[in-house]
Amino acid sequence: MIYMIDFGFSKRYIDPVTRRHIPDSKQKRDFLGNYWFTSVGVHCKGKVPSRRDDLEAAALMFIHLLTPGGLPWTRNGVPKTDEQHMRIKRAKQSARPEDLCRGMPSEFEEFLRYCRRLKFAEQPNYEHWMNEFKALAHDNGFTDIHKLIWPPPQQAKSVPRAAPRRPACTSSEIENVLQDLAKLQLNHRPALADQTNTPTPGAQVAKPNDAEEEDDVIDLTGDSTQTREKPKNSGPHTPVRIKKFERLWQLRVAVSKSTDNAALSKIVADFATVLKETGTSKTLTIEGFSFLDALRKRLGDPAAFMQPMRTSRARSTSNLDKEAEPQPAYVKLDLVARLKREVARAPDNKALAQMVADFGAVTNRSSSRTITKDGFAFLEGLAARLQALS
Numbered sequence: 001m002i003y004m005i006d007f008g009f010s011k012r013y014i015d016p017v018t019r020r021h022i023p024d025s026k027q028k029r030d031f032l033g034n035y036w037f038t039s040v041g042v043h044c045k046g047k048v049p050s051r052r053d054d055l056e057a058a059a060l061m062f063i064h065l066l067t068p069g070g071l072p073w074t075r076n077g078v079p080k081t082d083e084q085h086m087r088i089k090r091a092k093q094s095a096r097p098e099d100l101c102r103g104m105p106s107e108f109e110e111f112l113r114y115c116r117r118l119k120f121a122e123q124p125n126y127e128h129w130m131n132e133f134k135a136l137a138h139d140n141g142f143t144d145i146h147k148l149i150w151p152p153p154q155q156a157k158s159v160p161r162a163a164p165r166r167p168a169c170t171s172s173e174i175e176n177v178l179q180d181l182a183k184l185q186l187n188h189r190p191a192l193a194d195q196t197n198t199p200t201p202g203a204q205v206a207k208p209n210d211a212e213e214e215d216d217v218i219d220l221t222g223d224s225t226q227t228r229e230k231p232k233n234s235g236p237h238t239p240v241r242i243k244k245f246e247r248l249w250q251l252r253v254a255v256s257k258s259t260d261n262a263a264l265s266k267i268v269a270d271f272a273t274v275l276k277e278t279g280t281s282k283t284l285t286i287e288g289f290s291f292l293d294a295l296r297k298r299l300g301d302p303a304a305f306m307q308p309m310r311t312s313r314a315r316s317t318s319n320l321d322k323e324a325e326p327q328p329a330y331v332k333l334d335l336v337a338r339l340k341r342e343v344a345r346a347p348d349n350k351a352l353a354q355m356v357a358d359f360g361a362v363t364n365r366s367s368s369r370t371i372t373k374d375g376f377a378f379l380e381g382l383a384a385r386l387q388a389l390s
Contacts, residue, residue, distance in 0.1 A: 013050055021121040024048055035088055036074045037061050044089045052118035059112040063100050107136050247274045248287035255294045261390035265383045272379040275371055282371045284363050292360040299353035335362045336374045343381040
């Protein structure tokens with residue numbers, strides 16, 4: 001089974017308020033997506049994605065799966081550095097459709113060119129290309145296309161036959177039941193609802209005299225009229241489920257009150273746990289950003305922690321700061337991956353505060369504001385580093 005498409009970064013292309021196509025923008029966007037199959041416009045030019053880019057990504061996946069060597073820019077794996085990333089972008093931009101589709105049916109080259117000719121808000125002709133590829137499959141001997149549909153069509157469920165109904169009672173059977181009921185001796189029976197006729201457990205019943213036997217009088221004695229205290233419920237206490245925003249706000253308050261790195265380490269670990277436990281949604285809400293902001297301020301405040309005195313003079317880093325190259329504009333995935341690698345080598349709380357600020361800023365700039373796997377790794381590394389610096 002091949003999963004070609006997921007909806008991790010999907011969004012609506014029709015505005016739910018205006019009922020119109022989302023607007024295009026000339027401002028270059030940070031890249032967020034797959035390095036190999038994202039369209040040239042989105043990946044290399046920073047354009048806003050639309051339906052045309054989805055089709056181009058599908059075309060690139062088709063070409064990659066149907067050519068022996070795959071797409072040329074995929075042979076070196078996922079890029080680890082900016083230089084490798086730029087090499088992929090240059091290779092993708094310079095690749096011509098006729099070179100990518102050499103040896104393949106002409107429909108694939110035509111489909112790729114069609115995708116790249118579409119306007120931003122133009123609706124693709126899905127029906128035309130579905131018929132084109134169905135005809136191509138039929139011409140190449142794939143006649144049972146319906147077998148490739150997944151999930152397969154559900155078979156009609158057989159309805160179990162109902163059990164035969166029991167025949168109704170005959171009039172003679174009903175008459176026999178009524179006669180049996182009439183023979184029952186129900187005279188002078190105490191009513192169940194009359195609690196005075198029901199002996200209390202532990203009460204002593206007096207023996208009736210001969211004169212009292214006719215009336216079936218029962219003499220109740222003992223402490224049955226005394227009230228007893230109801231036993232308290234000693235069962236297990238049902239835990240109360242606290243909502244996500246309440247837990248995040250509690251952690252934000254705890255950050256402001258913390259006075260050492262060990263406490264902050266536990267709070268950060270709890271923060272990551274809360275985000276992981278909230279179902280499939282790993283989106284950073286306003287409470288999450290408030291937590292990161294409070295954590296950044298707490299780490300950057302030198303008065304909040306007692307710094308141990310050192311007997312050796314710290315090495316000056318002024319020359320290193322002057323010689324340092326300007327930091328490149330990392331996209332979200334690259335920046336978070338770098339933070340994950342460097343958090344274990346952070347020298348002090350001030351450096352950790354800057355990392356938290358960078359992490360919050362790049363997450364806030366992304367369209368989905370989701371915490372990726374590298375993001376959780378960064379938070380776990382941050383907790384471990386705080387514990388090491390405590």
